[in-house]
Amino acid sequence: MKRLFSLWLACFLVFACLASSVSAASAAPERYVVFGDSIAIGFEPGMTVDSIPYGYSDRVYEQALLHGRATAANYGIGGLTSAGLKTMLQAVADGKKIKGSDLQPSLPDPRADQVVSDTAKIKADIAAATLITITIGGNDIGSKIITDLQNMNDADLDAFAATWMKTYTDNVTSTLQNIFTINKNVRVYIADQYSPVPAFMKAEYAKAQKLKDLFTATLKQIEQSFTKNNFKVTAVPVAAAFVGSEGTFTHIAEKDIHPNQSGYEKIAELFAKSIWGDYRDDLAKTDPITVVVGGRTIATPHLPALIGDSTFVPLREYSEALGATVDWNDETKTATVRYNGSSVALTLDSTTISVNGTAKQIETAAPHAHDSNGEMKTYIPLRLMAEGLGFDVQYVQQSRTAFINS
Known part of the structure; x- marks a missing residue:
């Protein structure tokens, strides 16, 4: 923008x-x-x-x-x-x-x-x-x-x-x-x-x-x-x-x-x-950010985490909120997220992801296990995952809100 x-x-x-x-x-x-x-x-x-x-x-x-x-x-x-x-x-x-x-x-x-x-x-x-x-x-x-x-x-x-x-x-x-x-x-x-x-x-x-x-x-x-x-x-x-x-x-x-x-x-x-014909005044100014997908705010006890300048989110909750499916390979510690013919594969602690079969270097922190609300969750970089699946991601700094649309 x-x-x-x-x-x-x-x-x-x-x-x-x-x-x-x-x-x-x-x-x-x-x-x-x-x-x-x-x-x-x-x-x-x-x-x-x-x-x-x-x-x-x-x-x-x-x-x-x-x-x-x-x-x-x-x-x-x-x-x-x-x-x-x-x-x-x-x-x-x-x-x-x-x-x-x-x-x-x-x-x-x-x-x-x-x-x-x-x-x-x-x-x-x-x-x-x-x-x-x-x-x-x-x-x-x-x-x-x-x-x-x-x-x-x-x-x-x-x-x-x-x-x-x-x-x-x-x-x-x-x-x-x-x-x-x-x-x-x-x-x-x-x-x-x-x-x-x-x-x-x-x-x-x-x-x-x-x-x-x-x-x-x-x-x-x-x-x-x-x-x-x-x-x-x-x-x-x-x-x-x-x-x-x-x-x-x-x-x-x-x-x-x-x-x-x-x-x-x-x-x-x-x-x-x-x-x-309407106005939404419920955009929370939460810490670190609010994530809105398709006009709806994600409701989960596992909040996004801000690492450096990048937003990380719990893998399964946010992938499924996008309507995507998640396959987990426990042997390789790799999650493959699929949506509408696109796929993103992310491996824990690896700085390389695969977008539709093409390897891409991660310039942010790697996907990792993160303690969230007393549970260990797999946290992944939000923008890389969403854009890899073909979604549009826009971040409004003033309200600390990420908007994701298909």
């Missing part, structure tokens, strides 16, 4: 119990592409360029992996406005090379040049995409919106809102047109804009709610203008969920309007429910 999820300085990286369960999650891969601003990145105050965020898009990617194979590419840029996104997508559609400064002046994201460095790749990702999510529009109103609201009377507010919504509508419409020119069948989901203004700021709160409601209605109109022409655009109602929870879902107490982890979790939930 391509991870452009490193960070903005001021402002990705990243077993069903029966074989039939694994197969059920093996539909065509979800190819997920992310566009937008710092919310698309997952920014929170205190992050640096070396931080690994865990934003809404990372969580949406996890939800995609719960439904089957998936890839993700994140082209979020901190500080991006809807005009900047429009410029970016126009350059992508035209095959034009650009730099971050071509999108808008003084972008605060030091990765901007890197993100847009290969517009041909961005275009190819859009062309292959099955799913695109977008968060954009907050930077259109500027970082001083709370102060500005204090000085606005009703007429000023109406004039400001009308200008903002016209600009936003024009820019998002152009962005969507370019996306659908590249890929007319992709499903696009766009979030409305939540208000971070806390309720105790009564006068500003009422004005911010008015702007929030107008934004939601405007985005709904954009959605309808595309769906009537059979393009798949869905407005995701994020803003309503933040009402009354501004202090719970954002860093506003630190004078920062970005979502906190609870806020990103809520945004991800709303996107996932719009996309798939």
Whole structure:
């Protein structure tokens, strides 16, 4: 998976119990592409360029992996406005090379040049995409919106809102047109804009709610203008969920309007429910990792073991969870795991395994006997075994979860 999820300085990286369960999650891969601003990145105050965020898009990617194979590419840029996104997508559609400064002046994201460095790749990702999510529009109103609201009377507010919504509508419409020119069948989901203004700021709160409601209605109109022409655009109602929870879902107490982890979790939930109709919030952050196969978390008292940078799992429990069969040769201490015509043979304490009859050197620790919960179990390298049998293995560092799909 391509991870452009490193960070903005001021402002990705990243077993069903029966074989039939694994197969059920093996539909065509979800190819997920992310566009937008710092919310698309997952920014929170205190992050640096070396931080690994865990934003809404990372969580949406996890939800995609719960439904089957998936890839993700994140082209979020901190500080991006809807005009900047429009410029970016126009350059992508035209095959034009650009730099971050071509999108808008003084972008605060030091990765901007890197993100847009290969517009041909961005275009190819859009062309292959099955799913695109977008968060954009907050930077259109500027970082001083709370102060500005204090000085606005009703007429000023109406004039400001009308200008903002016209600009936003024009820019998002152009962005969507370019996306659908590249890929007319992709499903696009766009979030409305939540208000971070806390309720105790009564006068500003009422004005911010008015702007929030107008934004939601405007985005709904954009959605309808595309769906009537059979393009798949869905407005995701994020803003309503933040009402009354501004202090719970954002860093506003630190004078920062970005979502906190609870806020990103809520945004991800709303996107996932719009996309798939459900949201799984039971992904445990266990030590060392959680393993999910075909959308189901393995339930066993014999937990994975992290050895170096590799995950080892008990042979029989995880092989059978994949729907594979296990033959054990006690004389040679060799286990042969078979699934759907593929086989992996692993010998205790040997750094060589056999994948479909071809010997491969193990660069990790060897399969070995391991004391687990009072029992001696044969532990094997998870990725080598699963990929040798033809499964796809994706690891999400932020939640310490390995997703395995057929």
